Amino acid sequence: MSVQSPISSVNDFVVRFANVNGSGSASANELFARSILRHGVPVSPRNIFPSNIQGLPTWYEVRVTEEGHLGARGGVDMMVAMNPQTWDKDVASIEPGGYLFYDSTKPMPTSKFREDITVIGVPLTAITNSTYTDPRQRQLFKNIIYLGALCALLDLDPKLVEQLIGEQYKGKEKLLSSNVHALHLGRDWALQNLKCPTGLRVKKSDKVGDRIFIEGNSAAALGAVYGGATVCAWYPITPSSSVAEAFTSHCKKYRHDPETGKAKYAIVQGEDELASIGIVIGASWNGARAFTATSGPGISLMTEFIGLSYFAEIPAVIMNIQRAGPSTGMPTRTQQCDVIACAYASHGDTKHVLLFPEDPAEAFEFAAAAFDLAERLQTTIFLMLDLDIGMNHRLCRPLKWDDARQYDRGKVMTAEMLEEGRDFGRYLDVDGDGIPYRTYPGTHPTKGSYFTRGTSRDRYARYSEEGAVYADNMQRLVRKFETAQDMVPRPLQANAAKPTKCGVIYFGSTSPAMDEAIGILESRGHQLDRMRIRAFPFHSSVASFIADHDFVYVVEQNRDAQLRQLIVNENGIDPVRLVPILHYDGTPITARFIANSIGDHQDHLKVTPLRKAVT
Amino acid sequence: MTYIAKPKFHHPGLKKNELGYTHRDYEGKISTLCAGCGHDSITASIIEACYELSIEPHRVAKISGIGCSSKTPDYFLGNSHGFNSVHGRMPSVLTGANLANRDLIYLGVSGDGDSASIGFGQFAHSIRRAVNMTYIVENNGVYGLTKGQFSATADRGSKSKKGVTNTDNAIDLVAIALQLGATFVARSFSGDKTQLVPLIAAAIRHKGASFIDVISPCIAFNNHAGSTKSFDYVREHNDAVNRLDVLVGREPISVDYAPGTVQVVEQHDGTRLALRKLDADYDPHDRLGAQTFLQKHAAKGQIVTGLLYVDPDAEDLHTHLDTVETPLNTMDEQALCPGSAVLDKINASLR
Numbered sequence: 018m019s020v021q022s023p024i025s026s027v028n029d030f031v032v033r034f035a036n037v038n039g040s041g042s043a044s045a046n047e048l049f050a051r052s053i054l055r056h057g058v059p060v061s062p063r064n065i066f067p068s069n070i071q072g073l074p075t076w077y078e079v080r081v082t083e084e085g086h087l088g089a090r091g092g093v094d095m096m097v098a099m100n101p102q103t104w105d106k107d108v109a110s111i112e113p114g115g116y117l118f119y120d121s122t123k124p125m126p127t128s129k130f131r132e133d134i135t136v137i138g139v140p141l142t143a144i145t146n147s148t149y150t151d152p153r154q155r156q157l158f159k160n161i162i163y164l165g166a167l168c169a170l171l172d173l174d175p176k177l178v179e180q181l182i183g184e185q186y187k188g189k190e191k192l193l194s195s196n197v198h199a200l201h202l203g204r205d206w207a208l209q210n211l212k213c214p215t216g217l218r219v220k221k222s223d224k225v226g227d228r229i230f231i232e233g234n235s236a237a238a239l240g241a242v243y244g245g246a247t248v249c250a251w252y253p254i255t256p257s258s259s260v261a262e263a264f265t266s267h268c269k270k271y272r273h274d275p276e277t278g279k280a281k282y283a284i285v286q287g288e289d290e291l292a293s294i295g296i297v298i299g300a301s302w303n304g305a306r307a308f309t310a311t312s313g314p315g316i317s318l319m320t321e322f323i324g325l326s327y328f329a330e331i332p333a334v335i336m337n338i339q340r341a342g343p344s345t346g347m348p349t350r351t352q353q354c355d356v357i358a359c360a361y362a363s364h365g366d367t368k369h370v371l372l373f374p375e376d377p378a379e380a381f382e383f384a385a386a387a388f389d390l391a392e393r394l395q396t397t398i399f400l401m402l403d404l405d406i407g408m409n410h411r412l413c414r415p416l417k418w419d420d421a422r423q424y425d426r427g428k429v430m431t432a433e434m435l436e437e438g439r440d441f442g443r444y445l446d447v448d449g450d451g452i453p454y455r456t457y458p459g460t461h462p463t464k465g466s467y468f469t470r471g472t473s474r475d476r477y478a479r480y481s482e483e484g485a486v487y488a489d490n491m492q493r494l495v496r497k498f499e500t501a502q503d504m505v506p507r508p509l510q511a512n513a514a515k516p517t518k519c520g521v522i523y524f525g526s527t528s529p530a531m532d533e534a535i536g537i538l539e540s541r542g543h544q545l546d547r548m549r550i551r552a553f554p555f556h557s558s559v560a561s562f563i564a565d566h567d568f569v570y571v572v573e574q575n576r577d578a579q580l581r582q583l584i585v586n587e588n589g590i591d592p593v594r595l596v597p598i599l600h601y602d603g604t605p606i607t608a609r610f611i612a613n614s615i616g617d618h619q620d621h622l623k624v625t626p627l628r629k630a631v632t
Numbered sequence: 633m634t635y636i637a638k639p640k641f642h643h644p645g646l647k648k649n650e651l652g653y654t655h656r657d658y659e660g661k662i663s664t665l666c667a668g669c670g671h672d673s674i675t676a677s678i679i680e681a682c683y684e685l686s687i688e689p690h691r692v693a694k695i696s697g698i699g700c701s702s703k704t705p706d707y708f709l710g711n712s713h714g715f716n717s718v719h720g721r722m723p724s725v726l727t728g729a730n731l732a733n734r735d736l737i738y739l740g741v742s743g744d745g746d747s748a749s750i751g752f753g754q755f756a757h758s759i760r761r762a763v764n765m766t767y768i769v770e771n772n773g774v775y776g777l778t779k780g781q782f783s784a785t786a787d788r789g790s791k792s793k794k795g796v797t798n799t800d801n802a803i804d805l806v807a808i809a810l811q812l813g814a815t816f817v818a819r820s821f822s823g824d825k826t827q828l829v830p831l832i833a834a835a836i837r838h839k840g841a842s843f844i845d846v847i848s849p850c851i852a853f854n855n856h857a858g859s860t861k862s863f864d865y866v867r868e869h870n871d872a873v874n875r876l877d878v879l880v881g882r883e884p885i886s887v888d889y890a891p892g893t894v895q896v897v898e899q900h901d902g903t904r905l906a907l908r909k910l911d912a913d914y915d916p917h918d919r920l921g922a923q924t925f926l927q928k929h930a931a932k933g934q935i936v937t938g939l940l941y942v943d944p945d946a947e948d949l950h951t952h953l954d955t956v957e958t959p960l961n962t963m964d965e966q967a968l969c970p971g972s973a974v975l976d977k978i979n980a981s982l983r
């Protein structure tokens with residue numbers, strides 16, 4: 018009956034599950050994503066969830082992508098519509114020729130369907146109710162039953178799914194067998210009653226390789242464990258809470274003294290963000306590696322202390338898992354919208370180091386590096402994740418650690434050094450790099466103690482409101498920030514296949530969508546050199562890259578082009594050279610969006626040449 | 633605040649404590665507070681207590697917020713690290729510092745504005761977390777540094793220097809500390825060194841959250857008729873529940889007590905507190921009793937001073953978190969990093 022021929026695709030499609038929060042579907046949906054991975058086919062799943070606990074709609078989207086495109090694609094090829102509340106919207110979001118999977122226990126009027134899609138009805142409630150009597154079981158197993166039906170419809174190997182269920186319920190035989198039973202109920206019904214498989218199919222491949230599947234928040238927390246963090250103070254806020262929760266569980270596994278069983282870490286759930294950052298600053302002042310994890314509103318509360326960290330030069334690591342603002346904004350939606358807030362957090366002239374990991378693997382590396390940087394530079398380091406990386410499983414290269422690596426504890430004067438008679442002035446620029454020496458409390462009976470304060474002081478930490486003394490200190494802080502440029506991860510650059518005068522700058526979680534968009538743009542004849550910025554302060558190559566191109570697109574996930582602002586501000590660049598490409602509806606940026614926005618712009622330029630930059 | 637260091641000259645005849653330190657070794661910079669400020673007397677008592685306990689000055693970390701009171705750590709223990717943090721946030725900074733190195737002595741100094749207003753939450757939470765510290769509030773009922781506004785400890789009906797009457801109820805930090813589970817709670821008066829010095833000494837020896845509220849008149853903004861935190865008012869309304877000396881395991885530092893009227897409280901570390909009971913039925917081990925006692929006397933307009941409550945078997949935050957004895961800040965990659973072999977296993981579990 019469909020005028021549109023059904024979509025036919027192997028290992029390249031998007032399935033979206035529409036569920037109700039609290040229905041227990043999350044684990045079944047994740048099992049679906051993992052099953053495809055076990056076929057050797059890369060997947061990129063995304064949770065789209067409301068900021069409440071029960072009853073509201075939630076979606077889980079799995080992009081199946083043999084090509085390995087890990088950004089969101091946009092569009093849905095198969096909708097598993099389990100939520101009557103969102104039915105109309107869900108049905109409307111299916112691509113022409115796509116598939117609609119629904120619970121056909123209750124007949125639906127034809128007006129509720131679309132002409133151009135294939136409708137697949139499975140009487141899930143009927144099957145569930147005839148098998149289970151317990152209401153909770155009915156709810157949970159319904160999810161496994163639809164998973165079973167999908168196995169048949171998408172041609173998944175049931176053995177691989179069973180194997181995963183086996184791993185999940187290791188040692189819990191009863192749960193294992195009942196889940197496997199439910200899986201087969203769904204699969205058998207589909208095989209007997211439907212045309213299986215559909216046009217969408219999964220075929221075994223070898224494209225996953227040795228990559229791992231992990232959430233950014235968990236990877237960042239592991240980075241903190243490997244990076245030697247011993248104190249974590251935090252306050253719950255979505256989407257950052259799982260950083261502290263993961264840090265807790267990693268520490269429980271890897272950080273107990275084998276002899277005494279005692280903890281080699283301290284985790285405090287603060288009463289608020291003020292306390293959390295205060296604890297971090299107190300601990301770091303006293304020579305421990307400490308961090309907090311938060312999101313936008315938490316950053317707002319921490320800014321007074323961040324100023325103290327900057328001015329009194331106390332290390333601190335803040336992991337900011339960004340969500341959509343301003344204010345409470347959309348707490349469960351993603352954005353890259355705290356760039357300016359973090360770069361210049363606090364009153365007065367302040368500047369902070371920001372790190373922008375692109376995926377969990379980099380979140381791990383940068384988290385570990387953040388502690389070295391914080392101690393080396395004696396200042397706050399922000400690890401800028403966002404919900405898209407932080408709370409979604411992402412396929413990434415395995416985490417790596419060099420056992421020869423030693424922590425860089427920065428410039429710390431020991432009792433021995435003081436004994437030798439080394440001149441200790443807490444704010445003396447001994448090496449000309451703007452970084453002074455510090456001492457830990459309790460170091461020496463008569464030497465090296467000083468008073469830490471947020472008020473102005475001279476090079477020997479003596480309180481002073483002399484203008485020249487203050488300016489001297491502020492200039493040294495600028496020198497220190499310049500030093501930081503060469504210590505933070507450098508931007509990565511890749512040239513287009515053909516020489517071009519157009520460039521694109523992007524950062525963080527935009528990375529996979531950008532990689533894919535480049536391919537799309539090339540296929541449409543647009544050549545772009547690209548640069549992925551990985552840290553602020555910007556390396557000198559950022560300015561060179563911009564200078565080498567007539568104009569550069571800056572792709573970001575916020576309304577006000579915050580990275581662009583920062584580049585313009587810090588590098589004195591003519592804003593005309595930087596074209597903003599902005600996506601900020603709270604969903605992750607897609608390759609389609611980038612390619613279309615840049616493509617349109619490029620096409621437009623062919624008609625109206627770009628006004629030459631004023632130099 | 634000042635950076636005028638006191639002259640280093642030590643008179644050879646100066647009395648020395650067990651460690652061979654003189655009083656001068658416990659002093660800091662010259663105070664720039666108003667001459668006669670109660671806070672300076674508290675500074676003197678802290679110096680005295682540390683001298684008497686033979687503490688190594690550099691093993692103390694002194695942490696404060698912002699305010700005249702919070703400036704005082706600069707004026708004692710010149711050889712220890714000080715931290716003048718941000719307004720009201722001393723408790724969290726101290727908590728973090730304590731977590732990093734459990735081996736130092738943590739002295740938190742705060743004002744009533746600092747602790748009862750902007751930092752009320754942090755005060756409460758550091759106490760309920762049982763951070764091992766001595767938390768001293770130098771309580772003058774006003775904001776000294778910002779020139780005389782009422783603080784949250786100002787009594788209802790009391791008058792400011794400008795003649796304004798306070799219509800808000802007062803927060804009694806001692807009552808709150810008791811309610812929150814502080815294991816050492818005391819109140820004293822800056823002008824009563826005999827009472828204050830042993831209280832500070834005992835608080836330092838106590839393992840757990842020790843809280844001392846010290847009424848400390850601000851002579852610039854709160855020492856006039858109508859103020860309930862003035863020298864005269866406090867002298868007239870003071871009711872001491874007990875007198876106390878600290879006997880460190882080895883030798884009594886002071887034996888200024890009469891046999892028969894003394895109650896000895898043995899603490900966890902072997903330190904004994906000798907309490908001279910003025911009220912025959914006052915029991916400093918009874919938290920509930922202390923709360924009632926306090927309220928009864930407050931209703932009569934009396935300021936109860938002395939050691940109100942002590943739990944000699946107190947635990948601290950490190951006990952609750954079950955942390956290793958080795959200070960966390962001394963641990964290196966060997967102790968902290970699980971290594972690449974473990975990471976390989978983690979990777980394998982994520983496929």
Ligand SMILES: Cc1ncc(C[n+]2csc(CCOP(=O)(O)OP(=O)(O)O)c2C)c(N)n1
Pocket residue numbers: 698699700701702719742743744745746747770772774775776777778783850
């Ligand atoms: C965030 C912030 N708000 C306000 C101030 C201004 N301020 C400095 S000290 C102070 C009050 C100090 O009062 P208190 O703690 O009672 O100490 P005192 O000066 O009376 O000893 C205030 C409000 C500040 N430093 N920081």
Ligand code: SF4
Pocket residue numbers: 664665666668669670671700701772776777849850851852853
């Ligand atoms: S203003 Fe008051 S509190 Fe401040 S120093 Fe002077 S007397 Fe002390």
